[in-house]
Amino acid sequence: MPIIATQGLTMRFPRVTALDDLSVAVEPGVVGLVGANGAGKSTLIKILLGLLPPTSGTATVLGLDIAREGLRIRESVGFMPEYDCLPPDVSATEFVVHMARMCGLPPTAARERAADTLRHVGLYEERYRPIGGYSTGMRQRVKLAQALVHDPKLVFLDEPTNGLDPAGRDEMLELIRRIGADFGISVLVTSHLLGELERVCDHVVIIDGGKLLRSQAVEAYTTESGVLTVEVDEGRDVLGQHLHDQGAAVRPEGRFLVVDIAGEQTYDLVRDGVAELGLRLVRMEQRRHHIEEVFQAPPAPQGPAAAAQPGTAPPGKAQPGKAQPGDVQQGAPR
Helix, strand or coil, X not given: CCCEEEEEEEEEECCEEEEEEEEEEECCCEEEEEXXXXXXXXXXHHHHCCCCCCCEEEEEECCEECXXXXXXXXXXXXXXXXXXXXXXXXXXXXXXXXXXXXCCCCHHHHHHHHHHHHHHCCCCCCCXXXXXXXXXXXXXXXXXXHHXXXXXXXXXXXXXXXXXXXXXXXXXXXXHHHHHHCCCCEEEEEECCHHHHHHHCCEEEEEECCEEEEEEEHHHHCCEEEEEEEEECCCHHHHHHHHHHCCCCEEEECCEEEEECCCHHHHHHHHHHHHHHCCCEEEEEEEECCHHHHHCXXXXXXXXXXXXXXXXXXXXXXXXXXXXXXXCCCCCCC
């Protein structure tokens, strides 16, 4: 049974339509809800929690109807809001125990669950300090802890990596992965950063302007592409020229060469070229698609260059309007 299902869900505000006839079903697991800022992600969560009645349409969470069973939904799920809502003058332990008691746990069980949950999110040593002295990363962990303390079946995490540095983002994503993998709790996590969700989610729902753009398993987005990524220790341009002379479609991308796969012979061509030139092969692998590509439309060819086949120029030779080996390429997959 889907943990979340919507049918024709619409939410209109004056001059703005936040959700537009959204119909989607989400199975248990770690699910990413992706969209640009203002795409309707936070509005959808408020509707699913029974806090905001939709203009039209229906939805269920854990089989419970949002219009009639909002209280039961809120008892069964955890919610980590995007906004900062923590009281600065109490400790993490006091706050998480209070939230556990609000969810119906008796005093002793609430204290035990709070200690366990704060240990899980990495705040056990800091749990008695006032929250007002916490860093942004620590405050995000407190919000995550209060969402988990009552052992919910499903948690809504609204932009959990907001304001975090790269190390903090990695740690938060690892916590999210563990929630699903180790504790068996389903997760709906929102973000406008597609690459983050690709790392931790089983399924991704992408909305744009309140409309459903895609809903698929992450594996369906990240299937293997038709190109090889080749890296050599030195001699990238020499190898690129050699492969071009052999008829391969090859182009530079940073320190790599990107080679279009034209069958098994392409692998042999790269291998033989590296050996013949006496180069040291660091990596040769078939590139996988990225879910960012869902939003990327290839630019339309213009002018005389429209008839040319892109990517067939040898890397060592410049062409007007073409990216050169030293250029920075914005948005290139990593």
